[in-house]
Amino acid sequence: MKALRYHGARDVRVETVPDPQLSEPRDMIVKVTACAICGSDLHLYEGLIPTLQKGDVLGHEFMGEVVEVGREVRDVKPGDRVVVPFNISCGDCYFCKRQLWSLCDRSNPNAALATKQFGAAPAGLFGYSHMFGGYPGGQAEYVRVPFADVNHFKIESDLGDEQVLFIGDIFATGFMAVDVCGVQPGDLVAVWGAGPVGLFAMKSAKMLGAERVVAIDRFPERLELARAQCGAVPIDYEKSDVIEVLKEMTSGRGPDICVDAVGMEAHGHGLEFWYDRVKQAVGLQPDRPTALRQAVMACRKGGTVSVPGVYGGPIDHFPFGAAFNKGLTLKMGQTHTHRYAPALLQRIAAREIDPSFIVTHRLHLEEAPKGYDIFQHKKEACIKVVLRP
Numbered sequence: 001m002k003a004l005r006y007h008g009a010r011d012v013r014v015e016t017v018p019d020p021q022l023s024e025p026r027d028m029i030v031k032v033t034a035c036a037i038c039g040s041d042l043h044l045y046e047g048l049i050p051t052l053q054k055g056d057v058l059g060h061e062f063m064g065e066v067v068e069v070g071r072e073v074r075d076v077k078p079g080d081r082v083v084v085p086f087n088i089s090c091g092d093c094y095f096c097k098r099q100l101w102s103l104c105d106r107s108n109p110n111a112a113l114a115t116k117q118f119g120a121a122p123a124g125l126f127g128y129s130h131m132f133g134g135y136p137g138g139q140a141e142y143v144r145v146p147f148a149d150v151n152h153f154k155i156e157s158d159l160g161d162e163q164v165l166f167i168g169d170i171f172a173t174g175f176m177a178v179d180v181c182g183v184q185p186g187d188l189v190a191v192w193g194a195g196p197v198g199l200f201a202m203k204s205a206k207m208l209g210a211e212r213v214v215a216i217d218r219f220p221e222r223l224e225l226a227r228a229q230c231g232a233v234p235i236d237y238e239k240s241d242v243i244e245v246l247k248e249m250t251s252g253r254g255p256d257i258c259v260d261a262v263g264m265e266a267h268g269h270g271l272e273f274w275y276d277r278v279k280q281a282v283g284l285q286p287d288r289p290t291a292l293r294q295a296v297m298a299c300r301k302g303g304t305v306s307v308p309g310v311y312g313g314p315i316d317h318f319p320f321g322a323a324f325n326k327g328l329t330l331k332m333g334q335t336h337t338h339r340y341a342p343a344l345l346q347r348i349a350a351r352e353i354d355p356s357f358i359v360t361h362r363l364h365l366e367e368a369p370k371g372y373d374i375f376q377h378k379k380e381a382c383i384k385v386v387l388r389p
């Protein structure tokens, strides 16, 4: 089959690799019909993620048709159309039973590597280095999905791929970022970063009852999309004093909820490790780590700061005293995709939202290297790339 493989920093290639096989009785094989390049794939593309090896197949946002199932699979059968969550969960462990799906204890065979870094290992991920299990990803024609009964969302309507694809990652991530904050009517929600996750956080904030949403970014096309599609008030942080503007909008108090949808790099659901590498990225892109600090400083007393953005190591100059003395609540972590996706699918079916509004580029899988280049450098006003094998 054809698959996108990593060969080194900024060097990805579509090559022929062996078709995946069922290797456990709970596995299934999915024939991919659509996959996306995620902001967090750009960390891999930049060579910032350790334990990624030459030849690894990338991609963790994908969907398709089930073509084969193992003998213990009960809930899916060949022919079913499914979206697959980016994190792999077993459904049975201590964490899965508590709906903490992204913290599954059994899906990462290389847990020891991650435990060294974090004290404990999060769930395995598709196409995201060996520290996260070394699973081949979904930017390919076929993918092996472990624990098939747990790791799928069945699509039984005629909704298009682009409408449902993102419940497996970025839509769920943006939604959770706001949901965990307990939005109240009348709230003002400020979102740093108007990339895909930020835009979904804004949409979700409105769906959950926020009165006003603010988008903070510097790319005009992103701010415009936030305004037009999410009803957000745009702030260009290169032109305005963000904290002052937010104060003016809230009688001097600050936003009730502040979402850092920037993280240390492009987008995020929580994966990035070596501090030196992070510092390197920070040196190159000095705007990015400032988002979290600014969110903490801007947030009103007693408010909530939520972090779907990616962090992997220690942070310099985190204003912990400000967070403490203002009595802030901090929320963060990788998305519990399984907890949110079914309800999001219902909202899509009810026409409350059409997530395809973020797609700017549609390419064939063979053109994936070009897709990475466009997305990484935000050429052609790129916001989201969808690939079709």
Ligand SMILES: [Zn+2]
Residues within 6 Å of the ligand: 038, 039, 040, 041, 060, 061, 086, 169, 170, 269
């Ligand atoms: Zn992702």
Ligand SMILES: [Zn+2]
Residues within 6 Å of the ligand: 089, 090, 091, 092, 093, 094, 095, 096, 097, 103, 104, 105, 106, 107
């Ligand atoms: Zn589990």
